[in-house]
Amino acid sequence: MRVTDLASVSAAVAAASGRLDKIGHLADLIRRTPPAEIAIVVAFLSGSTRQGRMGIGGATLHALRDVPPADAPSLEVAEVDAALERIAATSGRGSASARDTLLRQLLGRATRDEQDFLIRLLFGELRQGALEGVLTDAVAKAAGVPAADVRRAAMLAGDLAPVAHAAMTGAPLAQFVLQPFQPVQPMLADSAADVADALAELGEAAFEYKLDGARIQVHKVDDEVRVFTRNLRDVTAAVPEIAAIARAMPARSIVLDGEAIAMRADGRPQPFQVTMKSFGRTLATRTPLTPFFFDVLYLDGAPLVDDPLARRVQLLGEQVTPLHLVPRLVTGDRAAAAAFAARAQAAGHEGVMAKAIAGTYAAGRRGSAWLKVKQARTLDLVILAAEWGSGRRQGTLSNLHLGARDPEHGGFVMLGKTFKGLTDAMLAWQTKTFLEREIGRDAYTVYVKPEIVAEIAFNEIQASPHYPGGLALRFARVKRYRPDKTAAEADTIATVRAIYESLTA
Secondary structure, eight states: OBHHHHHHHHHHHHHOOSHHHHHHHHHHHHHHSOGGGHHHHHHHHTTOOTTOOOSOOHHHHHHGGGSOOOSSOOOBHHHHHHHHHHHHHOOSTTHHHHHHHHHHHHHHTSOHHHHHHHHHHHHTOOOSSOSTHHHHHHHHHHHTSOHHHHHHHHHHHTOHHHHHHHHHTTOOGGGOOOOTTSOOOOOEEEEOSSHHHHHHHHSSEEEEEEOSSEEEEEEEETTEEEEEETTOOBOGGGOHHHHHHHHTSSOSEEEEEEEEEOBOTTSOBOOHHHHHHTTTSOTTTSOOOEEEEEEEEEETTEEOTTSOHHHHHHHHHHHSOGGGBOOEEEEOOHHHHHHHHHHHHHTTOOEEEEEETTOOOOTTOEEEEEEEEESSOEEEEEEEEEEEBOGGGBTSEEEEEEEEEOTTTSSEEEEEEEOTTOOHHHHHHHHHHHHHTEEEEOSSEEEEOTTOEEEEEOSEEEEOTTSTTSEEEESOEEEEEOTTOOGGGSOBHHHHHHHHHHHHO
16 A cells, blocks of 8 residues: 555545544545555554654654655555664664664655655654544444444454454454453543542442552463553563562462552652652662552453453452552442542542442443542643743743643644643753654744643633633643653543533533
């Protein structure tokens, strides 16, 4: 398949306003894709490459816009993927220059429209509405199989590409099952205003401490253990203490969901940043992490994701010592739930989770079976740009442009700006980090790849004619950055509108 086909469909999807139109364009392209190229095409349509990060900076990509385009389309998708493999494998002294040469050679074979598509793809700027459920539904339509089957298989595989290949070649999707050492996308939660709201939604519920840690998924078979982050990255070597705890469990094989957190000597949690730094430092200098588990997804040959939470929790308690279990209370009483939430906050935690006791584990999905109840109202938003500071902040990127995801139309919806809550260390970090991800600028503003997530606290949401979504945050401030989250996991504009409607009802 030629790149020009992807570029034209990408443009059509971006221009389409309706979900069904987007699905139709994508499904038609997927039907025409040769089986050997389905994984590449699905990755590109998702706005990513199979190679992930390749050490290509924003300044390099910006400079590549001066490469003269080809007169006619001839570039094949497989050729692009092969070139990206060579670029990803380039390392060592002189690698930046070598990568630049390879990119120029690649772009020199592309037409102007193809160049634009490829550069936006490498920038992480290819926001065309082909993310999340839209592309999954397009694969289902192209293959003529139920969307629910494709969605479930992708969640269990941790990647849509192999599922798309199987669906389009007639292979059974039942082959994608939960099994050790193949991480699944973690289940996500919706929000509730308070415990009363959660109980009204769920009835009797299991309340758990909401820990301010890093989500982990632990897989064990006999003495072999692997630990994955919420982004499915293998971090086993960085957390030997967690692996040792898993090895001591009686199960022969098990998959656990939980949080890792750096704890103080008095039993209170360290700041989130301390936890995250522990994944990247050498074993001699890092702070040890304590795992707290709240779910078991697989046990001794049996997947448990379709079992009710009550049974999964029972089995979890038979494998994990109380020291490493998230504190839990099952109740339908508002006063008891509120007291439990107060104890969680008094212990230094964010608040509580409320979970339906009959709920199954919906891997990779955000659903009302899990509700997060935080002490302060926050949103996880994507940084779209930053403005140069003034006064004592001169020379640093300070005022942040905040965006919520728009999975229906693609891209992000800006909700306002903030420079509050930033420490000197955060200012220095974000200036360096944003410049590495620059995709453009004007006299005051540096625009960045939309991939950095920050947790933003706010007081109110108000109607605003100044922003495309018609809403803006009041008194927004940065609580922390979320290196454990991708832009695809940021809160959506639909969530923001729901909060606004609840506050103005």
